[in-house]
Amino acid sequence: MYRIRFHGRGGQGVKTASRILGRAFFNQGYAVQDAPRYGAERRGAPIFAYVRASRTPIYERGIIQRPDCVVVVDDTLMPVPAAAILQGCEKRTLVLLVSDLPAEQWIQRLHIQGNLICLPKAGEGRESPFLWGMACVGAVARLLGVLSREVLSDALRQELVTLDKAAAEQSSNTALDSFDEMKATQIQIKESSVAAAATYPPPHWVDMAMEQGPHTAPAIYAAATSEKLATGLWRTQRPVIDHTICNRCWWLCSTFCPEGAIHVDSKGFPQIDYAHCKGCLVCVGQCPTHAIQALAEQEASRLSGEER
Amino acid sequence: MKSTTDFHSKRDLPQKHILGTGTPMCPGCGGLAALHEIYDIMGEKTVFVNAAGCMTLLSVYPFTPFRGAWLYTAMASAPAGAQGVRDALDILKVKGAIKEEDDLEVIVLTGDGSAYGMGISATSGAIDRDLDFIYLCYDNEGYGNTGHQYSAATPHGVKTATSKGSRGYPGFKKDLFSIWAAHKPAYVATIIAAEPLDLAQKIAKASSLSGPRLLLALAPCPTGWSFDPSLSIEIGKKAVQTGVWPLKEYVDGKVVHTKIPKKRLPVEEYLKLQGRYDHLFHPHRDTKTLQEIQDRIDAYWHKVTYS
Numbered sequence: 001m002y003r004i005r006f007h008g009r010g011g012q013g014v015k016t017a018s019r020i021l022g023r024a025f026f027n028q029g030y031a032v033q034d035a036p037r038y039g040a041e042r043r044g045a046p047i048f049a050y051v052r053a054s055r056t057p058i059y060e061r062g063i064i065q066r067p068d069c070v071v072v073v074d075d076t077l078m079p080v081p082a083a084a085i086l087q088g089c090e091k092r093t094l095v096l097l098v099s100d101l102p103a104e105q106w107i108q109r110l111h112i113q114g115n116l117i118c119l120p121k122a123g124e125g126r127e128s129p130f131l132w133g134m135a136c137v138g139a140v141a142r143l144l145g146v147l148s149r150e151v152l153s154d155a156l157r158q159e160l161v162t163l164d165k166a167a168a169e170q171s172s173n174t175a176l177d178s179f180d181e182m183k184a185t186q187i188q189i190k191e192s193s194v195a196a197a198a199t200y201p202p203p204h205w206v207d208m209a210m211e212q213g214p215h216t217a218p219a220i221y222a223a224a225t226s227e228k229l230a231t232g233l234w235r236t237q238r239p240v241i242d243h244t245i246c247n248r249c250w251w252l253c254s255t256f257c258p259e260g261a262i263h264v265d266s267k268g269f270p271q272i273d274y275a276h277c278k279g280c281l282v283c284v285g286q287c288p289t290h291a292i293q294a295l296a297e298q299e300a301s302r303l304s305g306e307e308r
Numbered sequence: 309m310k311s312t313t314d315f316h317s318k319r320d321l322p323q324k325h326i327l328g329t330g331t332p333m334c335p336g337c338g339g340l341a342a343l344h345e346i347y348d349i350m351g352e353k354t355v356f357v358n359a360a361g362c363m364t365l366l367s368v369y370p371f372t373p374f375r376g377a378w379l380y381t382a383m384a385s386a387p388a389g390a391q392g393v394r395d396a397l398d399i400l401k402v403k404g405a406i407k408e409e410d411d412l413e414v415i416v417l418t419g420d421g422s423a424y425g426m427g428i429s430a431t432s433g434a435i436d437r438d439l440d441f442i443y444l445c446y447d448n449e450g451y452g453n454t455g456h457q458y459s460a461a462t463p464h465g466v467k468t469a470t471s472k473g474s475r476g477y478p479g480f481k482k483d484l485f486s487i488w489a490a491h492k493p494a495y496v497a498t499i500i501a502a503e504p505l506d507l508a509q510k511i512a513k514a515s516s517l518s519g520p521r522l523l524l525a526l527a528p529c530p531t532g533w534s535f536d537p538s539l540s541i542e543i544g545k546k547a548v549q550t551g552v553w554p555l556k557e558y559v560d561g562k563v564v565h566t567k568i569p570k571k572r573l574p575v576e577e578y579l580k581l582q583g584r585y586d587h588l589f590h591p592h593r594d595t596k597t598l599q600e601i602q603d604r605i606d607a608y609w610h611k612v613t614y615s
């Protein structure tokens with residue numbers, strides 16, 4: 001059985017890519033499962049999708065724990081613990097990554113034992129993030145070695161019908177070009193045997209004590225528990241306030257931030273809560289003194305010496 | 309509870325924000341921007357009764373951004389839910405189970421799909437019964453949570469998931485403000501996050517009154533309207549400056565415009581920022597539809613000025 005796990009952010013064509021791959025397998029005569037993990041499918045939020053394909057019926061269910069291939073549509077997710085990209089990866093797992101950095105650098109940085117292939121972001125046909133997902137599906141299809149170019153091409157046509165003609169053609173070309181690009185490599189994704197349920201590590205269950213009848217409704221007794229969710233991970237651009245330029249106007253940034261992620265400190269200066277700021281950049285556009293600048297998230301965390 | 313006099317200038321606006329961060333709303337959500345501004349003023353002594361829509365995702369067990377209560381109802385029946393909560397609170401007060409000062413404000417929270425369509429009957433009934441509640445509709449002009457199909461709030465010519473043709477949505481946005489006002493409730497107002505002082509004054513006024521009080525917030529929606537999230541507030545300001553979104557209130561039987569744009573910008577300044585209107589500009593300029601849209605806005609303001 002083949003098990004391919006996709007990682008990316010909302011808006012990068014991850015869900016579509018997984019469906020195209022599933023469709024291609026199906027057209028080739030495989031039994032297929034393809035499903036995104038349901039969650040907040042919001043622009044920038046980390047998302048996951050899973051494809052299983054087998055010549056025999058598939059009885060495995062749920063998220064893919066031990067992938068044969070991990071597809072990462074956005075390299076800014078690599079160091080994010082919540083994205084859990086390397087979870088369950090073994091020596092035989094191939095990592096396919098959209099990144100402008102050389103593969104060796106990632107292998108070294110993340111101690112990857114198996115193969116890792118990088119598709120440059122800047123490549124032709126990869127101008128928009130949606131096309132990164134398309135580039136990935138083309139490359140994976142080829143690296144599997146069991147799907148023909150024609151089968152992929154049909155699957156693209158079938159799954160991209162909802163796009164307008166020009167966009168569908170562009171997406172399709174991007175995928176097929178990546179397919180061709182991979183012809184030069186010897187690396188192949190290898191299937192692995194069907195795993196017995198007993199060999200799976202048990203999930204981290206939380207035991208809930210039984211309550212009395214009137215209390216068993218799913219009521220939340222604490223305030224603002226949403227703050228436990230780190231929506232800062234959605235950010236690809238980071239707003240940074242220069243307090244030497246800020247004139248503490250009437251705190252427009254703080255009022256307008258849709259998240260309520262900017263507080264005013266005791267000296268009257270606005271402070272951004274980066275654990276929750278989603279990087280919409282409303283504040284950057286609204287500050288009358290232009291005191292807020294947008295930096296690429298990766299660059300910003302490098303500058304501030306953070307390990308994310 | 310705040311009184312209307314608390315907000316004279318922008319400096320009086322809250323600097324501490326009490327709606328929790330970490331919600332699953334899209335980056336740049338104009339509805340969330342309005343809600344957080346409103347919540348800062350309404351505070352935690354509130355019960356939100358939320359009909360299905362994007363905002364129901366705010367509270368997915370065990371997470372919630374609210375500090376007070378929140379309750380989920382079916383799409384058509386949030387005002388009926390509010391009646392039940394109000395009655396329960398009143399009974400608890402009569403029984404002495406809660407003190408007067410521990411009473412809660414009951415606030416219906418729905419999208420336009422509910423407010424303009426599915427839930428309008430329940431709303432009408434609640435106003436007829438003079439229910440003591442606030443109704444807050446965040447109007448993103450479509451069924452957002454299910455992929456932005458058109459609703460009765462969708463403006464003429466807009467592209468949605470169910471109006472994809474070259475002419476967009478053939479219908480016209482329903483005038484919900486007037487429908488609500490025709491019931492003669494205690495208060496009706498239009499608001500928008502991009503005008504926080506006007507919003508704060510209206511929320512404070514609504515809080516100081518009792519009976520049915522209804523608030524309609526235009527909610528720029530980057531996902532459904534296809535624009536970059538950073539433009540969310542800018543688009544809201546343009547909606548007011550072009551006269552697309554008149555800021556007004558109905559109180560004591562009269563409609564008063566609270567912010568009349570001195571020199572109205574051409575409506576194109578608003579439309580061209582949004583992908584949902586792209587087809588009016590590309591590949592050819594649809595002069596006829598653009599003029600029609602402008603004419604309707606001009607006619608509205610002509611009536612405001614001369615009647």
Ligand SMILES: Cc1ncc(C[n+]2csc(CCOP(=O)(O)OP(=O)(O)O)c2C)c(N)n1
Pocket residue numbers: 360361362363382383384418419420421422423448450451452453454459
């Ligand atoms: C009776 C009923 N019909 C359909 C649905 C599915 N549904 C859930 S959210 C939603 C969209 C609601 O649109 P709106 O009220 O404008 O809120 P928005 O999603 O735009 O925030 C729909 C149709 C439902 N929950 N209940």
Ligand code: SF4
Pocket residue numbers: 239256257258259260261262272276277278279280281282283284
């Ligand atoms: S980018 Fe600015 S406005 Fe947007 S969430 Fe972050 S702090 Fe708030």
Ligand code: SF4
Pocket residue numbers: 241245246247248249250251252253254270286287288289290291292
């Ligand atoms: S909007 Fe700009 S000037 Fe005003 S408080 Fe924020 S950073 Fe300072």
Ligand code: SF4
Pocket residue numbers: 332333334336337338339340362448452453527528529530531532
């Ligand atoms: S779809 Fe629109 S209204 Fe719904 S959360 Fe996203 S931005 Fe807000």
Ligand SMILES: [Mg+2]
Pocket residue numbers: 419420421446447448449450451452459
């Ligand atoms: Mg809506």
